[in-house]
Amino acid sequence: MTTITRERLLKIKQWRETYGAGHNVTLPTQEAEELARIALDLLDAQPIAWTDEQELRDVAKDGCGYLFTVNPITPNADPRRVIKLYSTPPAPVVPVGLRMALSNAGIAAPESDEMLAATHEKYIQALVTWVKDRKPFQPAPVVPEECPEECPEEIRDLMASHSDALFNDDDAQEIWNACRAVMLQSQYLDLSQPVDPQISEYEKIMLRAGWVMVPVEPTDEMIAAAMECDDVVFDSKDPTAFCVQFREIYYAMMDAAPKPELTSE
Structure with missing residues (x-):
């Protein structure tokens, strides 16, 4: 294009x-x-068919006319009356609602659909940035530096369900530190809070482009999906060695997360 x-x-x-x-x-x-x-x-460009003026007049008069094959053109056709027909490129496709969303956000967009269709990913990213800057994010979660007293036992129980290896409080604290770092670096949207209708409309466009939203707190279904997925791979040579597949856990929880409904309005 x-x-x-x-x-x-x-x-x-x-x-x-x-x-x-x-x-x-x-x-x-x-x-x-x-x-x-x-x-x-x-x-x-190669023609896909041919016709002539008489057939075109029939189309204008009766709504019906003949097209003839090419490659080769009919041997007995008069070259002077042959009108070659070529295919045209498809019309540019602009994501639904993108132009209006850009206008409401004050983001200048190309006047032609051709240019906007060719560069729509750049403008969707601009919308993502605009929404992120305006979205009323919840305050950063307060996550204690020290692993809570009741947590090490829960972590040990969780890990023990996948392995016979024993874990002490230091191991639990190390796991807690890794989880805490991820939680503090993340910015979650609280779907339970009222949302500006205008921002909500932009989020629909972003969802169509492949972005997803998840709850601040994992649901019971998400937790169950994480527990049931293939999250741990053991070493066949050393039964005490294993690898936690965080990607599988992530995918499982995303699949089980509630999905915002998109409407065609």
Whole structure:
């Protein structure tokens, strides 16, 4: 898909009229390459069918006409009456609601659908940044530095359910430190809180682009999914050695997380 808009092509076409035939106007290298590519594509394009003026008149009159095969063109066809037909590129597809969302956010977007369709990922990212800057995030969670007294036993019980190895309080504290660092670095959205309708609409667009939202606190279903997934792989040579597959845990919890409903409104 070309990134040169129809408006830009019209402007280039009118340069001779604007500046006069005796003037040279420099065309940016990138645009020159793009125009050359378009021209070459047209020169190399192959017809998909052919017709003639009589068939086109029948279409205009009766709504029906014949198309004839190419490669090769019918041997007895008169070359003077052959009108070759070519396929056209599909119309540019702009994500639903993107242009209005950009306008409401005050983000300037290209006027043409061609340009917006070709660069829509960049503008969706701009929306993501805009929403992130305006979203009323909850205060950073207060996570104690020291592992709570009741926690080591729970961690030992959890790890013991997957291994016969014994864990002491130092091991539990090390696990707690790793989890605490992740929690403090993360910024969660609290879906239980009222959300600005305008921001909610932008989030729908981001969800269509592959982003996800999850609850601040994992649900019972998410916890169960984490416990039931293939989260630990043991060493066949050393039964006391194992590897925790955090990616599998993450995927399992994401799959079990409640999904915000998207509407087509």
